Amino acid sequence: MVDVLAEDFASICSASNYTEPFLTHKNHTERIKLRFQTTKHLSYNIDLTIFELHTALSVIKHTSPGPDEKTIGIHFCKRPLHPDPELFMSGVPIRFQDNYKFLGIVFDTRLTFLPHIASLRKRCLRSLNSLRTLSNTSWGADRSCLLRVYRSIIRSMIDYGSVVYGSARPSYLKLLDYVHHQALRLCLGALRTSPIPSLYAEAFEPSLSFRRDKLSLSYYFWILSNDNHPLRGTLLNEITAVYFALKYIDVHEIRKSILYTDSVSLLESLRNSSTRNPLIKEVKDFYRHLLSKGARILFSWVPSHVGITGNELVDKSAKSATEFVTRPIVYADVRSAVNQWCHCQWQEKWNMETNNKLHVIKPVLSHWITKLNRRCAVVLTRLRIGHTRLTHKYLLFAESPPTCSHSGDILTVKHILTDCVAVNRRRLRYFRSSSFDLSFLLGQIPHFNLFMYLKDIGVFHDI
Numbered sequence: 001m002v003d004v005l006a007e008d009f010a011s012i013c014s015a016s017n018y019t020e021p022f023l024t025h026k027n028h029t030e031r032i033k034l035r036f037q038t039t040k041h042l043s044y045n046i047d048l049t050i051f052e053l054h055t056a057l058s059v060i061k062h063t064s065p066g067p068d069e070k071t072i073g074i075h076f077c078k079r080p081l082h083p084d085p086e087l088f089m090s091g092v093p094i095r096f097q098d099n100y101k102f103l104g105i106v107f108d109t110r111l112t113f114l115p116h117i118a119s120l121r122k123r124c125l126r127s128l129n130s131l132r133t134l135s136n137t138s139w140g141a142d143r144s145c146l147l148r149v150y151r152s153i154i155r156s157m158i159d160y161g162s163v164v165y166g167s168a169r170p171s172y173l174k175l176l177d178y179v180h181h182q183a184l185r186l187c188l189g190a191l192r193t194s195p196i197p198s199l200y201a202e203a204f205e206p207s208l209s210f211r212r213d214k215l216s217l218s219y220y221f222w223i224l225s226n227d228n229h230p231l232r233g234t235l236l237n238e239i240t241a242v243y244f245a246l247k248y249i250d251v252h253e254i255r256k257s258i259l260y261t262d263s264v265s266l267l268e269s270l271r272n273s274s275t276r277n278p279l280i281k282e283v284k285d286f287y288r289h290l291l292s293k294g295a296r297i298l299f300s301w302v303p304s305h306v307g308i309t310g311n312e313l314v315d316k317s318a319k320s321a322t323e324f325v326t327r328p329i330v331y332a333d334v335r336s337a338v339n340q341w342c343h344c345q346w347q348e349k350w351n352m353e354t355n356n357k358l359h360v361i362k363p364v365l366s367h368w369i370t371k372l373n374r375r376c377a378v379v380l381t382r383l384r385i386g387h388t389r390l391t392h393k394y395l396l397f398a399e400s401p402p403t404c405s406h407s408g409d410i411l412t413v414k415h416i417l418t419d420c421v422a423v424n425r426r427r428l429r430y431f432r433s434s435s436f437d438l439s440f441l442l443g444q445i446p447h448f449n450l451f452m453y454l455k456d457i458g459v460f461h462d463i
């Protein structure tokens, strides 16, 4: 049976079955090498779409009450000075707007998402004020409670739609980082000068960019696990099909090949150099890897309605191929794998922070629970991060760094806790030892006498 199918498939796909117009098209397109980085504007199907839109609008009166104030148009377009199309509903022209809020996300004509990010940031900053009142460093709520408040009222706003607006330019997305960092600083009671990676590690809260990767990947697999999702069978299937085609080329060491697709969006996403879709990135990396091994692979666009025999069959087999790989996936399993993967990425980044003071104390990222009152928890956090008022206030006032009144050394947390010889006797009394490293005092379970020692040497209130 397999042989019959294979033979059938081979005969349908063979060149002898090509129609005349397709052959002409094929000969033409095969000479064009597609590059992934190009800014050329593609206008496939645009006329058709506008025509269809006109037709749809002209018959819409059967289902809608007629022209109203609520109907607006938005022209997604990156071409400069390209006029909006004229569209009518029951004879009344449709008003066009530069941006429009749809399901809580502000879409703009160039899909930069800058208006969305700006309004989101404004809302977040307003909510940050309530966090500010709760997070006083002497009598405020405890850290885990504050982090819970942050995650539920502010981070949830940032999460919403991040799968969509996450494609924005990194410099725009950075606007939201300020909210995230400010919130973590408030929850931890950390000083303004604290390094950002330390905030992430101490709060056990990843950067927004890792967060977006995690949400996008989870969303992607959620779509795959959901048979009825409208996004299934479109771009995702196409990308998966390309991936498997490349894999095939790799395994069978095929030197020259042409991949045909009728999906313009697939080709555009592959040629878009700034894509942030992790799956597309993976496919592109794989493609480059094959090129570097000497394979020649061309992508060719085939209009879906040119009457190619076997086109439907190819479509069908592409779908069954993706179904074959996606069927065994259970979303819950995938989600924990995604979480794990994202955590590993973060840990790898943290591993490189060898000069970070917190890294010495907490090399492995994990959730450290502190059962201390707010003041002590804040002091502990600042000591771990290595930025205290005593040692780093000078940065905020553009002064020179403070020095130890006993030895003249530059004052650091390490100097105060482990190095300063002037308080050696007291260190011995509180810690039963005079030579130890910082993690002995500031580790997951801080030393029982830490705060007494700090009070005794008179620095507790300066931290």
Ligand SMILES: [Zn+2]
Binding pocket: 075, 076, 077, 078, 079, 082
């Ligand atoms: Zn346009």
Ligand SMILES: [Zn+2]
Binding pocket: 404, 405, 406, 407, 408, 409, 415, 419, 420, 421, 422
């Ligand atoms: Zn000293």
